[in-house]
Amino acid sequence: MQINPACILSIFLLSFISISGASSAHNENDFLECLTVQFHRSNSDSDSIYTPKNVSYLSILQSSIRNLRPASNSRQKPVVIITPEHESEIQAAIYCSKKHGIQLKVRSGGHDYEGLSYISQTPFFIVDMRNLRSISIDTEKNTAWVQTGATLGELYYTISQKSKTLAFTAGVCPTVGVGGHFSGGGYGMMSRKHGIAADHIIDAKLIDANGKILDRESMGEDLFWAIRGGGGTSFGIVVAFKVQLIVIPETVTVFNVSRTLEQNATQLVHRWQYFADKIDDNLLLRLFLRSFNSSNGKRTIGAFFTSLYLGRVDDLLPIMQQKFPELGLVKEDCTEMPWIESTLFFAGFQGESLDVLLNRTQVSTAYSKAKSDSVMQPIPEHGLESIWNFLEEEEENGAELQFSPYGGRINDFSESEIPFPHRSGNIFMIHYGVGWADNAEYQRHINWIRRLYSFMARYVSKSPRAAYFNYRDLDIGMNNIKGNTSYRQASVWGFKYFNNNFRRLVKVKTEVDPTNFFRNEQSVPPTSTQ
Template sequence: MRISDNIFPFFLLAFIIISGASSAFSNNDFLECLTLQFQKSNSESDSIYTPKNASYSSILQSSIRNLRPASNSTQRPIVIITPEHESQIQAAIYCSKKHGIQLKVRSGGHDFEGLSFVSETPFVLVDMRNLRSISIDTDKKTAWVQTGAALGELYYTIANKSRTLAFPAGVCPTVGIGGQFSGGGYGMMSRKHGLAADNIIDAKLIDANGRILDRESMGEDLFWAIRGGGGTSFGIVVAFKLKLVVVPEIVTVFNVTRTLEQNATHLVHRWQYIADKVEDDLMLRLFLTSFNSSITGQRTVGANFRSLYLGRVHDLLPKMREIFPELRVVKEDCIEMSWIESELHFNNLPGESLDILLDESVFSSAYTKGKSDYVRQPISKHGLKRIWEFLIEEGEGNAELQFSPYGGRIGEISESEIPFPHRSGNIFMIEYSVFWSAEENTESERHINWIRRLHSFMARYVSKSPRAAYVNYRDLDNGRNNIYRSTSYKQASVWGFRYFKNNFRRLVQVKTKVDPTNFFRNEQSIPPVSPW
């Protein structure tokens, strides 16, 4: 059933309430409401922070990984709430609705556009940092994890329970569970076991009416939507139940870098023909950046082939000689280790204690702009050489392209199984990133223009109609909802079909059913339709 057959000609209802324009609203009214609701639920008020609190700034800044959005924003949250109990989230929802103020939810702070912690209108921030419990059932191979936990905590907890259980999600340990899993969750084992969202079997969600729902009580439509439909459009997910996967006790990794002088152009071109077709146990990921060659003294491009094989090195080497002999991987390039040790390896922390996965201070923040694309036909050598020119144009180490291969289990699942639609037919996904320091932030537009020019150039080589993008690499250049007036379905479709393709229609239907007043909203949240 197509949404256009049943709902149009209608317009999307934004219900954006301009809090600052309402004489009925004041910060004190909201705080009084929140304090009263906390008292009713016997909750302590030390989970409430206003700009007058000494800890307010440190709480706000502590988990922001991309400094760019906050540096451009004129709005800071009028209140930060760090709930320790579900009743405190219910109180925040109740008071936000009562006083007409926007509510935002933050898990790990990795949102590329900062939509979880900045806004163009006054807002309240619910920071999930204290809701991070994890319980593992090794017999049933399942786990419950609260959405304030980070990937590193989940991996650490699983590894302490079992050497042969794992979970297929991202690599960066500080990424929040809530954000990544609700948008898909791609990682080094995705070709073997699918995305994080593919392996969610239950959830606990608080809806716009403050009800606490599990899979059975929320219904299959809403459960479908929160597994890949993006965060915070439908409610606040408090916890996910995960199906864990079985991995070998020993896996093999290798990092092999080749420069332009070492035939990198040919290797990257060849990689495109095999990366999505190798056996599912092998992930051949590719990272591209430019730097000054220690041999020639000139700028060059390095192609880093970063790989995980779910098996031993003596099995991997014959496979590499067969499928990719040009790369010339040898035994000395390979390291055998446990799956959890590979997480340290891919974060450039080899030999460190596993406890470092729990230390978020190890991982720094930066000013950055990101974009994404999907490639369905190999990029020509001429196209690759133009990419090299773009990379060399930026400062050394300031820009990176990640080529992440698809195929395997990802492509075997139907595009409509969950909202994440990027399945069969994709060779690989591109993540574009450009970084700069605080000292360079006055020149931020130069870096942003660079990545936009590169993205524009790449249009001829990537997916079309729509030009697809990954919602977890959120990009407001793809389009946005209106803040102060309603948004038409046509306008929302500009970004909606890029992220979700035809699944966008069903997401709008679910949103209209579960949150018709658009309480949970941001610049790229799924909007409801209004039958007027």
């Protein structure tokens, strides 16, 4: 089984285990009645409410879940799924949630590594933002209002219909939801030239724990700061983001060149670490590493150099020949295309119609687990060779490491500009991923990725050991499922994601949601509940 290098962990859930017990049924019925009454009062369509008795309930629940693993460990199904079409329906959901004590989970896309948007250990319901996905482009001001239920694919497609030279810097997988991706950072193939998605958010519309609808001016700069990289679901429900679009050339260049151990992959990967964050800002040279069977049937390690250059091939080649002649890149390895077609290339849809970007589902039947690290010093060759040994333990194409370079525009901001702290001093980010089809093998694969993560401690950032919030990992620490979580306990994971910005995030949380209404296993806690 192969992990798609463009859409890591894009995995579809087929089944969910049984509903919560009858002991909470009365409270759940009262909650459902509350929703029905509140929706009626706001003249909203009650068809936006789905209970387990509804024939569409299961398909809606499953439609945007990408990972079988979290649900396989959960005993709870959502008591209700709400698919609001109006802000008043979200306000009603918040009101009824507070009144009857049913936990609210909000979901925009479903690329949620630990399933925190669709599972819980206590009775809960889902506000699924799928119907709030309008996108409005202003080509005169180069801005866009994007509702958080939209996917990256829908955003990219809509921009392409308005302009050939406007784009947005965000991730590569088209089914990723805007809400979680933007509020957690949003690294992508143009990040070295244009930063991450959160760097370009200029306004937002958020519904707070009191049901008030706020924009940047009314929410204040502290809360606006927090939802640009600190995770929106700790502070409210973000309904829409206003973003500044970027201007790009009409023609960009892509390539995906692979080298095996027999083709000096170890030396090439080692060399890559010394310039990937310092090369021309128009070039982002990403690395995917996995084991596979070569054409002669022999198991080997493959290093896949997957790149986007914001310009033409004749300008790219001299840069590569100067900075990375060892790769031996030639013109025939490269393809020129409009930027919008490059989004298909990196998502594995090269040659297909642009309409594929509007497809909100990607069916899979796999389980997966992921982790992340930041690297500040190059990993020596003997360290890389140890990584190869780990990769060879897993099935062919069953595990993958992704090296994503920092540098360029990412470094132009201070660590505290927004909650995303991974700026200067970091060479690249590592994403570790492993996938499997039979959950009987669960523990073996989990043990494998944890052993690899433990081994890598000697080569990555320390005090704290950094992690990327959008690659959520409950192994690094979590809140109490029931009861309050102390600042000290939350700091175990909080400083890994946000470094010193975690302190400010806690302060903002205390001011805007002191009762900790918006919460999950890794939500920012307020000090007032400790």
